[in-house]
Amino acid sequence: MHPAFSVIFFTVASGAGYGLFMLMVLARLFNAEGMNMGTMLSAGMLALVLISAGLLSSTFHLANPKNAWRAFFRFRTSWLSREGVFAVLFYPFALLYLLLLWVLDNQNSTIMSGIGVLALLLALATVFSTGMIYACLKTIRQWNTALTPANYLLIGLATGGVLLVMLIMMNGGRGSSVAWLAGTLLLIAGITKAVYYFWIRTVIGPSINTATGFTRAQVRLLDTGHTAGTFLTDEFGYQADPQLLDSLKYMVFIFGFFLPACFMAAVFAGAGGWGSALLAALCALGGIGVERWLFFAEARHVVNLYHGAQRT
Amino acid sequence: MKLGLVIDLDVCVGCHACAVSCKQWNTSGTTGPLTDYHPYGEDPSGVWFNRIRHYEVGDYPNNKTINFPMSCMHCEQADCVDVCPTGASYKRAEDGVVLIDQDKCMGCNYCSWACPYGARELDRESGTMKKCTLCIDRIYDERLDPVDRQPSCVITCPAHARHFGDFDDPDSPVSRLVRERAGYQLMPELGYHPANQYLPPRLTRPVPVEDVKGKSLIHSVRDWVNKAVVR
Ligand code: SF4
Ligand code: SF4
Numbered sequence: 001m002h003p004a005f006s007v008i009f010f011t012v013a014s015g016a017g018y019g020l021f022m023l024m025v026l027a028r029l030f031n032a033e034g035m036n037m038g039t040m041l042s043a044g045m046l047a048l049v050l051i052s053a054g055l056l057s058s059t060f061h062l063a064n065p066k067n068a069w070r071a072f073f074r075f076r077t078s079w080l081s082r083e084g085v086f087a088v089l090f091y092p093f094a095l096l097y098l099l100l101l102w103v104l105d106n107q108n109s110t111i112m113s114g115i116g117v118l119a120l121l122l123a124l125a126t127v128f129s130t131g132m133i134y135a136c137l138k139t140i141r142q143w144n145t146a147l148t149p150a151n152y153l154l155i156g157l158a159t160g161g162v163l164l165v166m167l168i169m170m171n172g173g174r175g176s177s178v179a180w181l182a183g184t185l186l187l188i189a190g191i192t193k194a195v196y197y198f199w200i201r202t203v204i205g206p207s208i209n210t211a212t213g214f215t216r217a218q219v220r221l222l223d224t225g226h227t228a229g230t231f232l233t234d235e236f237g238y239q240a241d242p243q244l245l246d247s248l249k250y251m252v253f254i255f256g257f258f259l260p261a262c263f264m265a266a267v268f269a270g271a272g273g274w275g276s277a278l279l280a281a282l283c284a285l286g287g288i289g290v291e292r293w294l295f296f297a298e299a300r301h302v303v304n305l306y307h308g309a310q311r312t
Numbered sequence: 313m314k315l316g317l318v319i320d321l322d323v324c325v326g327c328h329a330c331a332v333s334c335k336q337w338n339t340s341g342t343t344g345p346l347t348d349y350h351p352y353g354e355d356p357s358g359v360w361f362n363r364i365r366h367y368e369v370g371d372y373p374n375n376k377t378i379n380f381p382m383s384c385m386h387c388e389q390a391d392c393v394d395v396c397p398t399g400a401s402y403k404r405a406e407d408g409v410v411l412i413d414q415d416k417c418m419g420c421n422y423c424s425w426a427c428p429y430g431a432r433e434l435d436r437e438s439g440t441m442k443k444c445t446l447c448i449d450r451i452y453d454e455r456l457d458p459v460d461r462q463p464s465c466v467i468t469c470p471a472h473a474r475h476f477g478d479f480d481d482p483d484s485p486v487s488r489l490v491r492e493r494a495g496y497q498l499m500p501e502l503g504y505h506p507a508n509q510y511l512p513p514r515l516t517r518p519v520p521v522e523d524v525k526g527k528s529l530i531h532s533v534r535d536w537v538n539k540a541v542v543r
């Protein structure tokens with residue numbers, strides 16, 4: 001699949017934003033260290049900015065955005081529609097939560113916690129739907145797996161956790177308990193991503209033989225029937241150099257998971273300042289950006305079989 | 313009703329006439345125009361509902377060229393419809409034809425990702441998704457002669473490789489063709505249950521090649537001259 005920048009930015013930014021919001025509510029619920037007014041408000045704001053910027057950029061890949069408002073109407077069958085509905089429902093609860101927090105001056109309140117938990121569940125549903133948009137496609141075997149929504153959720157939470165630690169430190173806290181959580185999430189996210197990379201190596205699913213119905217002999221493409229590129233070759237024909245793909249995977253693990261996790265361990269042990277926390281957050285987001293690029297670049301749509309690929 | 317096409321791979325000669333007539337009819341049809349991008353430029357491209365590809369099956373000397381026309385299969389389990397968030401894509405209950413409402417589509421491309429058969433193409437000019445309508449604006453038009461109430465591609469095909477009809481009726485010509493000639497669906501393992509079916513080439517006697525004589529001197533000279541002369 002052609003990796004579109006707007007979709008990569010959308011999934012990384014909004015994933016981190018929802019992750020940040022979810023962990024913020026959770027940490028506040030358990031009265032974790034460092035969740036003072038400054039941390040709460042800055043985390044809420046940063047989460048909303050990331051989410052909104054992501055959602056906005058996702059509309060840039062629409063060819064006919066004037067009909068985008070219709071996208072909420074097929075909630076019953078379409079994960080894309082569900083994502084949109086959950087994303088919009090999240091806003092009033094998130095804003096109300098932050099408003100109550102400000103009005104109540106960060107005191108414990110059952111109503112505030114209840115609204116926070118609702119916002120958390122909607123954020124969870126949104127990120128899960130984002131993953132399912134890809135996972136439900138039978139046409140792309142690299143995506144059609146439960147690992148896809150798992151990756152989206154875990155990576156969103158992990159990057160959100162790194163951002164939360166950064167904000168806690170900026171607001172004068174130590175953040176060791178949240179750092180422990182974020183580090184654990186980074187570890188689990190990294191392991192599931194590794195499982196995913198091994199899993200997609202096994203070639204399964206349709207071949208050029210089942211695509212054409214000639215299963216008793218070798219099938220080769222003689223001619224695609226068109227002289228210039230088509231919508232299909234533009235959208236699905238993208239193929240990256242396999243060596244590049246492999247070396248980018250090292251980058252994903254080093255920058256996306258390993259370095260941020262090391263930093264979280266350092267914070268847990270009581271070391272590090274907010275400057276290095278910022279560095280860790282940028283490093284994690286960059287690494288996850290590469291991960292998302294790979295997610296698209298490695299996906300091979302079955303229509304490529306009709307254009308001569310023997311397997312996807 | 314379950315309307316669809318049967319395509320006979322035994323007789324398709326790969327002339328692309330069906331694709332051209334499809335383009336001609338549908339560019340002024342319900343989902344028209346089928347926009348062309350730089351039609352007089354170096355790399356002319358554009359929207360087509362029907363594309364013909366060419367394959368070689370088997371290894372020489374037991375090989376065969378197969379011409380392979382493909383358009384929307386009007387699948388029974390049409391995931392392209394399920395994934396559409398706007399409701400622009402829909403499947404008609406009465407005859408199973410899958411259509412796109414051009415006034416509702418937001419051009420997100422999601423349905424084209426869900427289609428295994430490459431049937432959907434985005435029109436970059438209008439920003440909407442387009443695909444085969446099974447000539448919905450022909451097959452029910454009572455002002456046309458009954459013989460003309462068929463998709464344009466079916467009427468045009470000079471080899472009679474294309475047939476249109478109702479698969480729900482076991483006595484329709486298309487159902488009979490599928491039964492008698494072992495018609496099959498493409499990529500059945502994905503579970504889309506496409507309505508369109510393909511008839512495999514008939515088994516024929518192999519043409520002996522051992523006794524074919526080598527080229528005579530005069531033929532070699534003529535071939536060489538033909539290559540040397542710039543046309
Ligand atoms: S061929 Fe593609 S566009 Fe047509 S109904 Fe099937 S999935 Fe949908
Ligand atoms: S491109 Fe149009 S028809 Fe296709 S899924 Fe998007 S809104 Fe629906």
